[in-house]
Amino acid sequence: MTGAPDSTFPQLLAGLARRHPNRVALREKRYGVWQPLTWAEYERRVRSLALGLASLGFHRGEVLAILGDNRPEWVIAELAAQALGGVSVGLYPDGVVDEVHHVVEHAGVRFIIVEDQEQVDKLIALRAGGRLGTVEHIVFYDPHGLEHYNLDVLVEFTAVEELGERFGQERPGWLDEEIAQGATGDTALLCTTSGTTGKPKLAMLSHANLLSMGTSLMSLDPIDRDDEFLSFLPLAWIGEQMIALACALQAGFTLSFPESAATMRNDLREIGPRVMFSPPRIWETLVSSVQVRLSDAGWLKRAVFALGYAVGERVADRRLRGRRTGPFLSLAHLLADLAALRPVRNQLGLVRLRRAYTGGAPLGPDVFRFFHAIGVNLKQIYGQTEICGIAVVHRDGDVRFSTVGLPLPGTELRIADGGEIVLSSPAVFSGYYRNEEATAESLRDGWLYTGDAGYVDEDGHLVVIDRAKDVMEAEDGTLFSPAFIENKLKFSQFVQEAVVFGGGARPYVTAMVSIDMETVGTWAEREHVSYTTYTDLAQKPEVYDLIGRAVARANDDLPEGARVRRFVLLHKQLDADDEELTRTRKVRRRTINERYGSIIEALYSDAEAVTITSVVTYQDGTQVEREISLRIESADDVVRERPRRRQLAGAGNRD
Numbered sequence: 001m002t003g004a005p006d007s008t009f010p011q012l013l014a015g016l017a018r019r020h021p022n023r024v025a026l027r028e029k030r031y032g033v034w035q036p037l038t039w040a041e042y043e044r045r046v047r048s049l050a051l052g053l054a055s056l057g058f059h060r061g062e063v064l065a066i067l068g069d070n071r072p073e074w075v076i077a078e079l080a081a082q083a084l085g086g087v088s089v090g091l092y093p094d095g096v097v098d099e100v101h102h103v104v105e106h107a108g109v110r111f112i113i114v115e116d117q118e119q120v121d122k123l124i125a126l127r128a129g130g131r132l133g134t135v136e137h138i139v140f141y142d143p144h145g146l147e148h149y150n151l152d153v154l155v156e157f158t159a160v161e162e163l164g165e166r167f168g169q170e171r172p173g174w175l176d177e178e179i180a181q182g183a184t185g186d187t188a189l190l191c192t193t194s195g196t197t198g199k200p201k202l203a204m205l206s207h208a209n210l211l212s213m214g215t216s217l218m219s220l221d222p223i224d225r226d227d228e229f230l231s232f233l234p235l236a237w238i239g240e241q242m243i244a245l246a247c248a249l250q251a252g253f254t255l256s257f258p259e260s261a262a263t264m265r266n267d268l269r270e271i272g273p274r275v276m277f278s279p280p281r282i283w284e285t286l287v288s289s290v291q292v293r294l295s296d297a298g299w300l301k302r303a304v305f306a307l308g309y310a311v312g313e314r315v316a317d318r319r320l321r322g323r324r325t326g327p328f329l330s331l332a333h334l335l336a337d338l339a340a341l342r343p344v345r346n347q348l349g350l351v352r353l354r355r356a357y358t359g360g361a362p363l364g365p366d367v368f369r370f371f372h373a374i375g376v377n378l379k380q381i382y383g384q385t386e387i388c389g390i391a392v393v394h395r396d397g398d399v400r401f402s403t404v405g406l407p408l409p410g411t412e413l414r415i416a417d418g419g420e421i422v423l424s425s426p427a428v429f430s431g432y433y434r435n436e437e438a439t440a441e442s443l444r445d446g447w448l449y450t451g452d453a454g455y456v457d458e459d460g461h462l463v464v465i466d467r468a469k470d471v472m473e474a475e476d477g478t479l480f481s482p483a484f485i486e487n488k489l490k491f492s493q494f495v496q497e498a499v500v501f502g503g504g505a506r507p508y509v510t511a512m513v514s515i516d517m518e519t520v521g522t523w524a525e526r527e528h529v530s531y532t533t534y535t536d537l538a539q540k541p542e543v544y545d546l547i548g549r550a551v552a553r554a555n556d557d558l559p560e561g562a563r564v565r566r567f568v569l570l571h572k573q574l575d576a577d578d579e580e581l582t583r584t585r586k587v588r589r590r591t592i593n594e595r596y597g598s599i600i601e602a603l604y605s606d607a608e609a610v611t612i613t614s615v616v617t618y619q620d621g622t623q624v625e626r627e628i629s630l631r632i633e634s635a636d637d638v639v640r641e642r643p644r645r646r647q648l649a650g651a652g653n654r655d
Contacts, residue, residue, distance in 0.1 A: 060181075097126060110135060358380055366491040474503065555635065
């Protein structure tokens, strides 16, 4: 480890550039070729951009917004702002205009770094509506398509770097003094919260917050400078900041950026990272991809994998319970790994992985079990943006699917009245930007009140139930977590999203399900089920039977009061652009309850269908209102063959 929590990000970068000038710091794939950037070149570009921003009037304490996909320019811009004593705030690249406006206005942004024409157009739309507010400079780093944009606020990234080089020649030593003034307690970034209950808040995180979290994590799970990390999740998310900056600038490992979302899986295989952190949706997607490939494979491959998986599962269960594997099982596992498990890890790009983390939302135990069975050391973490993303983590050899592990070194945990999880550590944020009321609610006497419900088991592991306000009580008194049931439903490769209802005056649990168009469409073609649109496919009786079997599997080991009794297949996919999900794909329950009230009411009536009015958009852009009838199915009516215990859906099973 090369850094310490008493430094700032730019100070750590300067140290790495001085000690390892020729080692690769960043790597970006362009046109199929990996383009390296050394630590010395990385620092030079940060200095050039910082000086360029200063020449344009950026000053200490100011907020720089960054909007775009993961690229070297993203982290260069963040560090440039911090080198000047400023603060960065990241925006999700798929955010709609209103989301961009909220952050830019709330933070009082004058300078914004954007990637390309798509992002510039969002800002132009705001400007046309008189909502660009304080923004004076829009700096873009991909000029494609912007050649004829004649706006006085637009300036190219490289032009700002050139300004900086001239400014630096005129004022030698000035930037070094600015960087030296940086204090570990300075705010490094504003990080948006998930915004499940309203507009995202901006959490103020200092260099000390972020670096202490990185130090604590790496004291448990060492990361060295020869390790690699593929940065493909939005840098606006605290989870990506954790590894890509807070750990990378201390350990000095190489940060790689994929060419595009379309090439990410191939790039993952090429890089073969040693460490990986992703939210549940990524792990669920990887499981679904394996299930789909198995469904399309011949009987021999399915049989080989089923046998190898069974051995891998036995070994994983013994290891996770602290028991040794005997010589016969060890030999069987070696053969299973060579024939079935390693090829799957290799296909997923995880063959060199030492440790993997999941966080941001609960991950279903079935998905956890799958990865451990194929030999991936996947561990749950628990944290929030307000505590730099991580406070609790599984230790190697002590992973339990029902818990999130033990507190990090230096982190204190207690359960408050009502079961709320409360945390204290050097990584706890200083408050919400320009929101004293919300700060006072979350921070009390140095403790972070998370709003999550949970308990500590007899071995000290934290068990997170759900958001405290979302925990429900069934009619028979059973307490249940909607998110837990939703994750069990999403273990099926045919389910993209699920929202569970129940508790209070509702006599039983119901679910609203969005199908995965790709996997269900492939299944429909294989089964000769014809369809035209997503809505048409979702309402096919055969698809209801398919999803009904997934619901029945999820119900298998749930308490009686928490089992899904009725479900409906939604006519559309839930979408973050429609504010139904957050950008990290958490369900906005308030929006769902308001928007789909008639469907929810029908789930708790005797109705066999519900008619709704929906706007259908055709390929030519024409929008037409249509009435759509959605079937409501009773899960109790689903008849299926009982699967073997813990059978992997798709492994030798067509549904």
